[in-house]
Amino acid sequence: MMSLRSIARNAPRALARATSATSTIRTTSSTFLRTARPSTLLRPTQITSAFSTSTIRRTAIDEEGATETELASKLDEELKYETSVKETEHMPASIKDFLENSQFEIKDIPGSEDVILTRTYGNEKITVSFSISDLTNYSAENDFDVDEALGDEEGENHEHDNSTAAELDAEAEEDGQYDHEESIPCRLNIVIEKPNQGALSVEAVAQDGTIMVENFYYYKDAKVAHSNDANAAHAAGRLYPGPVFGSLDEDLQVLLERYLEERGITPALALFVPDYMDMKEQKEYISWLQNVKGFISA
Missing domain, CATH: 3.10.280.10 (Mitochondrial glycoprotein)
Known part of the structure; x- marks a missing residue:
């Protein structure tokens, strides 16, 4: 059975940046996001996100190398977490x-x-x-399907915008949405x-x-x-x-x-x-984190 950890890491950045009302609905619709850590470094799968370079330029002007230092620290944090997960998991x-x-x-x-x-x-x-x-391909396809479903759900269920994440999570558990890993x-x-x-x-x-x-x-x-x-x-x-x-x-x-x-x-x-x-993907992800951190810190 595939670990939800890998699916959570592959969730699109758009979900992580959603507004509070929208993210409340999406929490129950995206089962795999339920197990993700808030601080997890999400990796887009075949999905690109637009970003502004103005903040980066300002940071570079104010303090040269600040972004690299912050990024290296974040990569180190993620690396320690993933390594600890690997050490505590037993071979299936x-x-x-x-x-x-x-x-x-x-x-x-x-x-x-x-x-x-x-x-x-x-x-x-x-x-x-x-x-x-x-x-990776499966995660990308699931992300696309989830976003489509969320679009329909958001258009039809505005009356639930004020519901808390805990309430919606409890309803999902009662419906058996979290009984089995996919x-x-x-x-x-x-x-x-x-x-x-x-x-x-x-x-x-x-x-x-x-x-x-x-x-x-x-x-x-x-x-x-x-x-x-x-x-x-x-x-x-x-x-x-x-x-x-x-x-x-x-x-x-x-x-x-x-x-x-x-x-x-x-x-x-x-x-x-x-x-x-799943085990190999975890190992390759840790190696990727190490390589990127080494490059950024050099």
């Missing part, structure tokens, strides 16, 4: 169990968004890759290769402990299946990959899913991927 059981019992090897390069799992099965080489960019869909790219036989390329989604297959492709050239470069991607675009998985005969779908499960594409993997993605 889904990650521990998968690492101990799975035959997959993990390639996780610091600073990279992608995580790659590899294993062999007979004469087959199996690669499963996923990316923490799914978390599971984030994580895209999986699965490639199964055989020597001189090409490769199967499978597009799937891991969510709520389930692997949902979307497409099941075949390529004579295994390099095309990986699409690591522009030439491979161009070649893949000109080939007939196969029908949409959901359009296949149901018995055939079941057998193909069983085929994948025998090769380690199991519910255990579906539980592991979202939790590992």
Whole structure:
């Protein structure tokens, strides 16, 4: 299950700067904001905010370097908080169990968004890759949906402007809005290769402990299946990959899913991927804070 911490950090700056009346309504409409610290440094996801440079210019004139000092202090505050959270959190059981019992090897390069799992099965080489960019993209989509919903709600519910945040929060809890964390869909790219036989390329989604297959492709050239470069991607675009998985005969779908499960594409993997993605995002965020603070302070 995906941590709400990551979602809270990705909330748009517009929500943080909302007026008191508007923010009261938005507090109940944005479930993920309920767990955010007021002092958390929010990171916009694919959202840009206009700002005035006049204040910055005045600060620079009044006291050279004041902004850098304040920014470095804020980054240090955020870094200490995130580090303390990391130290107090335990590794999820889904990650521990998968690492101990799975035959997959993990390639996780610091600073990279992608995580790659590899294993062999007979004469087959199996690669499963996923990316923490799914978390960012999902947050951005949720932010857009929430803002649209808030616009409708604000237009229809002006009579509730004077309600307190506590009252609205209590109502939300009674309605069961906070009973469950929302599971984030994580895209999986699965490639199964055989020597001189090409490769199967499978597009799937891991969510709520389930692997949902979307497409099941075949390529004579295994390099095309990986699409690591522009030439491979161009070649893949000109080939007939196969029908949409959901359009296949149901018995055939079941057998193909069983085929994948025998090769380690199991519910255990579906539980592991979202939790590992969340853990990696936290680690990469801390690294980003350290790098930016080091740059500002140099």
